[in-house]
Amino acid sequence: MPRQNILSGSPWEDKMGYCRAVRIGNIVEVAGTVAIVDGEKVRADDAYAQTNNIIERIAKVLEDAGVSLSDVIRTRIFTTDINYFDDIARAHGDYFRDIKPTTGIYEISKLVSPDYLVEIEFTAVVA
Template structure:
């Protein structure tokens, strides 16, 4: 099977040796994604806005991989503020209300920057 790496141009892709997503066959795995616009964190105190930004950006990545949010079968959400899960759920539900992938939401002690309140990973399977 061929491998398709989807890069976004982030300087971290080369520094860490990773890419935003990898597609092999009909499976797409998307790396943990945080809320960034033009190198800046999206609204440091707004977990809904950060979640929405991540979901919007990943929708674009999936398009590059020949998929869509309809193909997402699992999300993994890591947050430093689990008490704000309802705000996260509201944004997640806006994208996945009808699709309903499996999901998990986990509280972690920290993300790579204290400005990030949430990071999300995705798995998608494209119908053949």
């Protein structure tokens, strides 16, 4: 089966040797993704906006891979503070309320920058 690497243009892709997503056959795996924290629309203290930003951006990545959010079967959500659960869940539900992928949410000690509260991985399968 051919492999399709989907790059997002992040400088980390070459530094670390990874890509935003990989599609092989009908499976698409999306790397852990954090928000673009701009201090206005997406702030370092706003888990809802960060989660929303991540999912909006990944919808485009999935489109580049020939799939959509409706093909997502699993999300893995990492947060540096589980007290943001309601905000993260609300944003996730805005996109996945009817799709209902399996998911997990995990509190971790930190992400690559203190501005990031949330990181999400996605798995999509085209039926």
